[in-house]
Amino acid sequence: MNRLPSTSPEPGARPGPEARLNREDLARLVAADIKSGSYVNLGIGQPTLVSNYLRPEQAVTLHTENGMLGMGPEAHGADIDEDLINAGKVPVTELPGASYFHHADSFAMMRGGHLDVCVLGAFQVSATGDLANWHTGAPDAIPAVGGAMDLATGAKDVYVMMNLFAKDGTAKLVPTCTYPLTGVGCVTRIYTPEAVFLLTEDGIRVRETFGITLAGLQGRVKVELLPPLALRKVARTAN
Amino acid sequence: MNRLPSTSPEPGARPGPEARLNREDLARLVAADIKSGSYVNLGIGQPTLVSNYLRPEQAVTLHTENGMLGMGPEAHGADIDEDLINAGKVPVTELPGASYFHHADSFAMMRGGHLDVCVLGAFQVSATGDLANWHTGAPDAIPAVGGAMDLATGAKDVYVMMNLFAKDGTAKLVPTCTYPLTGVGCVTRIYTPEAVFLLTEDGIRVRETFGITLAGLQGRVKVELLPPLALRKVARTAN
Amino acid sequence: MPIIASTVAEAVAGIRDNSTVMIGGFGNAGQPMELIDALLGGGATGLTVVNNNAGQGDAGLALLIKERRVAKIICSFPRQSDSWHFDAAYRAGEIELELVPQGTLAERIRAAGAGIGGFFTPTGYGTLLSEGKETRVIDGRGHVYETPIHADYALIKAHTADRAGNLIYRKTARNFGPIMATAASITIVQVSNIVATGDLDPEVIVTPCIYVNTIVRVPAPTPTLAEYEVNQ
Amino acid sequence: MPIIASTVAEAVAGIRDNSTVMIGGFGNAGQPMELIDALLGGGATGLTVVNNNAGQGDAGLALLIKERRVAKIICSFPRQSDSWHFDAAYRAGEIELELVPQGTLAERIRAAGAGIGGFFTPTGYGTLLSEGKETRVIDGRGHVYETPIHADYALIKAHTADRAGNLIYRKTARNFGPIMATAASITIVQVSNIVATGDLDPEVIVTPCIYVNTIVRVPAPTPTLAEYEVNQ
Numbered sequence: 001m002n003r004l005p006s007t008s009p010e011p012g013a014r015p016g017p018e019a020r021l022n023r024e025d026l027a028r029l030v031a032a033d034i035k036s037g038s039y040v041n042l043g044i045g046q047p048t049l050v051s052n053y054l055r056p057e058q059a060v061t062l063h064t065e066n067g068m069l070g071m072g073p074e075a076h077g078a079d080i081d082e083d084l085i086n087a088g089k090v091p092v093t094e095l096p097g098a099s100y101f102h103h104a105d106s107f108a109m110m111r112g113g114h115l116d117v118c119v120l121g122a123f124q125v126s127a128t129g130d131l132a133n134w135h136t137g138a139p140d141a142i143p144a145v146g147g148a149m150d151l152a153t154g155a156k157d158v159y160v161m162m163n164l165f166a167k168d169g170t171a172k173l174v175p176t177c178t179y180p181l182t183g184v185g186c187v188t189r190i191y192t193p194e195a196v197f198l199l200t201e202d203g204i205r206v207r208e209t210f211g212i213t214l215a216g217l218q219g220r221v222k223v224e225l226l227p228p229l230a231l232r233k234v235a236r237t238a239n
Numbered sequence: 240m241n242r243l244p245s246t247s248p249e250p251g252a253r254p255g256p257e258a259r260l261n262r263e264d265l266a267r268l269v270a271a272d273i274k275s276g277s278y279v280n281l282g283i284g285q286p287t288l289v290s291n292y293l294r295p296e297q298a299v300t301l302h303t304e305n306g307m308l309g310m311g312p313e314a315h316g317a318d319i320d321e322d323l324i325n326a327g328k329v330p331v332t333e334l335p336g337a338s339y340f341h342h343a344d345s346f347a348m349m350r351g352g353h354l355d356v357c358v359l360g361a362f363q364v365s366a367t368g369d370l371a372n373w374h375t376g377a378p379d380a381i382p383a384v385g386g387a388m389d390l391a392t393g394a395k396d397v398y399v400m401m402n403l404f405a406k407d408g409t410a411k412l413v414p415t416c417t418y419p420l421t422g423v424g425c426v427t428r429i430y431t432p433e434a435v436f437l438l439t440e441d442g443i444r445v446r447e448t449f450g451i452t453l454a455g456l457q458g459r460v461k462v463e464l465l466p467p468l469a470l471r472k473v474a475r476t477a478n
Numbered sequence: 479m480p481i482i483a484s485t486v487a488e489a490v491a492g493i494r495d496n497s498t499v500m501i502g503g504f505g506n507a508g509q510p511m512e513l514i515d516a517l518l519g520g521g522a523t524g525l526t527v528v529n530n531n532a533g534q535g536d537a538g539l540a541l542l543i544k545e546r547r548v549a550k551i552i553c554s555f556p557r558q559s560d561s562w563h564f565d566a567a568y569r570a571g572e573i574e575l576e577l578v579p580q581g582t583l584a585e586r587i588r589a590a591g592a593g594i595g596g597f598f599t600p601t602g603y604g605t606l607l608s609e610g611k612e613t614r615v616i617d618g619r620g621h622v623y624e625t626p627i628h629a630d631y632a633l634i635k636a637h638t639a640d641r642a643g644n645l646i647y648r649k650t651a652r653n654f655g656p657i658m659a660t661a662a663s664i665t666i667v668q669v670s671n672i673v674a675t676g677d678l679d680p681e682v683i684v685t686p687c688i689y690v691n692t693i694v695r696v697p698a699p700t701p702t703l704a705e706y707e708v709n710q
Numbered sequence: 711m712p713i714i715a716s717t718v719a720e721a722v723a724g725i726r727d728n729s730t731v732m733i734g735g736f737g738n739a740g741q742p743m744e745l746i747d748a749l750l751g752g753g754a755t756g757l758t759v760v761n762n763n764a765g766q767g768d769a770g771l772a773l774l775i776k777e778r779r780v781a782k783i784i785c786s787f788p789r790q791s792d793s794w795h796f797d798a799a800y801r802a803g804e805i806e807l808e809l810v811p812q813g814t815l816a817e818r819i820r821a822a823g824a825g826i827g828g829f830f831t832p833t834g835y836g837t838l839l840s841e842g843k844e845t846r847v848i849d850g851r852g853h854v855y856e857t858p859i860h861a862d863y864a865l866i867k868a869h870t871a872d873r874a875g876n877l878i879y880r881k882t883a884r885n886f887g888p889i890m891a892t893a894a895s896i897t898i899v900q901v902s903n904i905v906a907t908g909d910l911d912p913e914v915i916v917t918p919c920i921y922v923n924t925i926v927r928v929p930a931p932t933p934t935l936a937e938y939e940v941n942q
Contacts, residue, residue, distance in 0.1 A: 070874075083648040096907050097919060111581055111599065114921065143577055145555065276479050307680075307881070321739060328738075342736070343889045345813075346812065346813030349593075381807075382789070388839070392834075597829040681879075682914040
């Protein structure tokens with residue numbers, strides 16, 4: 001598993017684990033965790049930031065569900081081509097080794113489990129990995145789902161990037177989602193400014209925390225959290 | 240409906256309807272009946288002969304189920320390319336406007352009802368258009384189906400080309416197939432040396448006979464035959 | 479052989495009231511804007527439209543919806559910042575919405591073209607969008623039963639057609655075009671270029687001519703063509 | 711990034727006993743003969759093989775069957791004039807046969823790659839090959855329920871790969887290759903040429919690199935290459 005090089009001394013490095021992460025650091029952390037050679041789909045919004053921090057030597061290939069593998073960075077100026085856009089309808093570029101395919105082939109690629117990772121935003125994630133990110137469920141809301149359910153269902157790993165706490169302070173990691181679901185039991189990791197959570201067969205394990213103690217985190221989250229593996233080893237030694 | 244130009248005076252023209260058709264004349268008749276601009280799949284064996292009699296001005300496009308539209312004639316000599324074969328594994332050629340596609344796309348084209356006509360051989364055809372052409376059902380036979388069921392099921396029109404009578408003299412147009420079925424109710428026409436049969440909602444209608452009278456035909460076939468529409472008109476007038 | 483129409487109006491002239499019409503495109507890429515305008519001009523109403531979205535701004539599909547020509551829309555993402563005409567029609571109860579996950583939409587269109595009677599997909603299992611649908615657990619995983627979407631007409635945009643009707647597309651403008659072409663009784667294509675039969679390499683044809691009924695040339699804006707040539 | 715193996719033996723070295731192995735090709739076109747020979751040399755046994763046929767003559771798949779390495783074959787057309795090794799094994803009860811209509815075989819492979827749990831097809835309805843299978847009448851037409859075929863390995867042949875693993879094929883040698891590549895956990899491809907990443911036009915790639923795990927170059931016989939160049 002890749003770890004964030006948090007002790008790296010380069011200038012402008014993100015704050016250490018003593019502070020909650022900002023959006024850029026969170027994106028950098030997700031990017032660093034993506035295994036070399038992976039095929040990845042980055043959802044619209046915050047997940048798109050991850051692409052800024054993928055290193056060329058990671059050789060990550062980006063998929064966009066509107067029919068392309070090998071998507072490059074956003075296009076600007078003369079590079080803009082109205083026939084070359086990403087799922088967010090933003091003009092993008094093409095990298096060497098890219099390929100184009102139609103929508104059924106693109107979603108076959110997703111549904112068939114060929115993407116290694118997709119990174120999505122979320123309204124809520126449940127203790128069992130249920131994802132809610134497409135619909136508030138408000139009675140007057142006009143629903144729109146796009147490719148959210150396909151991404152949630154299809155990728156080998158579904159990483160969620162979200163704020164851990166809503167504006168009212170309640171946790172978005174919940175015992176059971178109250179928003180309509182996007183997918184059942186699909187989330188494998190949650191990246192938040194305060195902590196990274198791994199959804200394992202044993203339950204939700206905290207991998208690391210930022211600017212908060214494990215106890216502090218547990219105090220604000222209504223699902224049982226398992227300690228980082230290193231901490232657990234310490235605890236066992238103490239027994 | 241196209242009719243065979245049976246009174247055409249060119250030298251070497253087929254014998255008139257007073258004689259049963261030979262294989263070449265039967266193939267010529269089927270070819271003449273295929274509507275201009277059709278997409279057609281010709282089965283292995285006797286149906287392949289039809290391609291020899293398609294006129295360029297018919298603009299018929301041939302499909303081969305191993306992934307090609309726009310198949311040309313058999314290849315010979317230096318034109319043989321081992322990567323370009325038909326469903327019978329015979330080297331063929333490519334015509335302008337040809338395209339290649341993979342097996343799932345090729346059979347999607349067939350199953351989806353996009354081919355106008357396929358021409359198939361048969362062991363038996365039933366009064367309701369059931370087709371048996373893949374398996375004798377003999378206990379020691381090793382079965383092999385290939386694309387027969389897909390062709391029988393998918394094309395808008397399924398034309399059968401066969402001998403009307405087996406070697407033992409029994410008709411292969413039967414009340415119910417005794418051989419294992421290839422498809423249920425799929426055949427729309429039967430071309431034989433003695434007659435052409437149209438499978439209609441009213442029943443099996445003889446379109447024309449060759450070297451045999453309608454009564455003679457009915458005497459040898461155990462399914463009820465409706466007379467040609469022209470004959471029926473005559474009969475009505477006589478009443 | 480396809481009909482080569484001389485105008486977009488001629489190309490869509492056969493479209494009757496109450497037809498089901500698939501419209502290609504994802505965002506502006508691959509959107510057959512001139513064909514949609516012609517459909518608007520042609521006056522057909524009571525349409526069922528299949529598209530990824532439900533119209534944007536004051537153009538194309540949005541205008542069809544504004545004019546209340548669309549009785550029902552089957553799409554994955556109707557709500558956008560500029561989907562005001564759809565929003566108004568929907569809130570007024572004047573348009574029916576069938577919301578389908580995007581991949582299920584694509585697969586249902588593909589199934590129609592491929593003669594598949596129905597299929598089970600894991601997408602949407604356990605969500606609002608599978609409520610009331612048949613489900614089945616296959617190898618321990620929940621699946622939803624989905625059915626093909628056939629159309630009377632498909633309006634799509636491709637880059638180049640040959641006169642036989644073979645099509646190639648450009649970049650992500652390919653999107654829904656190839657599958658919609660297979661799922662409609664009549665497929666009408668607007669292209670930037672029409673070339674002689676035989677001028678397209680048979681290895682690179684994306685939509686074989688069997689799926690194409692009508693072609694109309696709508697020249698692309700010059701800059702795009704120039705870019706295309708540079709990219710070749 | 712795919713592994714670029716230096717020999718066919720190295721390419722197939724990981725194939726274990728009792729694996730399910732898809733083998734591309736229709737007739738000789740697209741048949742990965744050298745990979746099959748390497749599989750024979752590698753000694754894996756108890757295999758389930760998915761192929762359109764069941765081997766011909768005294769080469770390739772026929773030899774695997776002769777050597778009793780194939781416990782089961784899933785195919786559409788086992789019986790041919792020169793399928794004597796299959797015939798003998800079958801009559802001796804030493805090979806299991808699952809006979810599948812060719813289009814259903816292709817669609818089941820495609821379904822596995824596309825994450826479809828099962829589908830209804832009209833092909834085979836009312837025939838011996840649907841006996842014991844679930845059926846459903848859809849819009850008045852009988853359909854048979856069919857399930858995906860997944861494989862541990864696919865051995866396929868393509869014409870050219872780039873170093874990223876993107877593939878193009880040649881003419882009717884394309885056949886089962888693109889769908890088998892999607893349905894196997896590990897796809898091993900023999901190609902005539904390997905080119906630099908970026909040398910294949912993104913518009914014409916048939917198998918995107920995501921489906922390819924191992925590439926090995928097996929030069930084509932010179933005459934075929936010459937013909938190919940003439941045809942370009």
